[in-house]
Amino acid sequence: MAFDVATEAWLCGLTAFEMARRLVDDDDPKSGDISARVATDIQRFGLSLRQKLERVQIACDDQIEFPAYYLSAGNPEICAPAVICISGEQETGVRLLGRLLPAVTGRGMSILVISHDDVSTRLGVQPDMLLSCCLDYVSAQPDTDATRVGVYGEGLSAALATDFAASDSRVAAAVCDGGLWNWARMLASVGWMTKAADVIDEDVVSRLRSRLVRQLRCPVLVVAGGRGIVSVSEAIKLQADCVAARIDIELAIPRMIRSPAGEIENFVSYDDCIFEWLEHKLAHRG
Template sequence: MFLDNLSADVICGAMGRQNWVARWTEIGDAQCLLADLNIKKGAFDEATEAWLCALTAFEVARRMVDEEDPKRGDISAKVETNIQKFRLSLRHKIERVKISCSDQAEFLAYYLPAGNSELCAPAVICISSEEETGATLLGRLLPAVIGRGMSLLIISHDDISSSSGSQVLLSCCLDYLSLRRDGNAGRIGVYGEGLSAALATDFAASDSRVGAVVCDGGLWSLTRLLASVGWMTRGAVDEDVVSELRLRLVRQLRCPALVVAGGRGIVSVSEAIKLQADCLMASIDMELAIPQMARTPAGEIENFVSFDDRIFGWLKHKLT
């Protein structure tokens, strides 16, 4: 409700922003204390609810604080601390797993089991944005996926992008999920945030095992391609040619795609709408998701709660 009703009246200048950051941080701290009390009483369900509320409150505060503000790091530290408590104290375990590849490259990831007895639950490889750690992404997604009957493998953008073989590393992630006792090779999706959306597109185009992908639909690559062509030809590219290039890139995907535009996406809404129209004409299974944004004196703030629900509702539908 708070995110839906953000406006200039809610956040008035820097002081108003700082007050709301402090308020939501206090809400998160209070929910953490409530979770600790419920754990001591053996009330695990109530503790889970309190921890999920705390993580959401911290994410609201993190999005409202300035990027250069030291409080941003403090809030991220609170998220990581509470994820560790969540891991160790509740029945719903979060595993810290090592992903290894044949070339001896390896990195750590978070694995969230589906949380039920179903051995063939769908799973999603989630890649953080270039500005987030895996723990930060996990903290935000936990409230959106608990109870959905889905497993998550959370990996950091830095762990993937720092290697020239990002597609190989993502294939190793898919191998890991496929070989788990609770895995199902036919029901694995990929979700990329920020620049990781382009990595998700490339991976879904290269590996036919991907069952659904939340990505940029190839628009990041198209933007770079058009920039190069424009520089070489010193002129604009014909729209019919651009449309054909869009379709050529998106046709490489071998699974349903949800393209995120605006907000946390790396592509413009106008380009994504053009892509959606092209895909509709070509009968390509591509949908478009645009987050609800609140414009305030502090800048645009995204309603990540409803948007994450939209994304994982789509993934559950496509992978079931």
């Protein structure tokens, strides 16, 4: 009982640190201090969790290796689902881990948390290949059901998650951008080259908008608004296109909290929503 109370207090502390970090500017020295404190607390208290938390190395070949955090599901006798979580751009993996621990702990799933920079900035190496190595690592864990591994991309990593889910059929669920980042870039290129915004009719627009998400063979959750890269209006259009094509896609729109510093994303309910969806989609199917 005392252990559970201490764990709950520690997780609440991580949430408080995340809220404090969002109340200061990213270039404020205090932001770095808060992130460092989160990393220290994870190292100090992470080993006391019922779920084993460890820092691991993901190896793709003899020359490529990068760090990650692995949180086991907590019951070695049961093969549980797992989620590969990719931090947003300019965000460390440990910072994302500190935010997600309160939402994940006790859900009976494993997570592998990696940094956006570690999988997106290697010359000559596609992110898809590195993420497939992450999936190989997770699938090889004795407490993981290799048929129930999902991917979650934060911020710009939502586009990486879409591309990865489209390229690797083992992905069982994806929290991603649904291809809208690539769609926006393509639309901007067409507009720039033709100097016209209405060169494509609406039926063609609909097919192109949902072209990438049609390649995914798993359920999809698109996060729109807030600090993400997907606009709410485009996400709603994409969902309408996919519903017409009978594609399993849902939307999550983070709630915003008003504060003296401006609007702040309600990341607590946002994270709970995402992992409830993942828990449901990665559940056993009879």
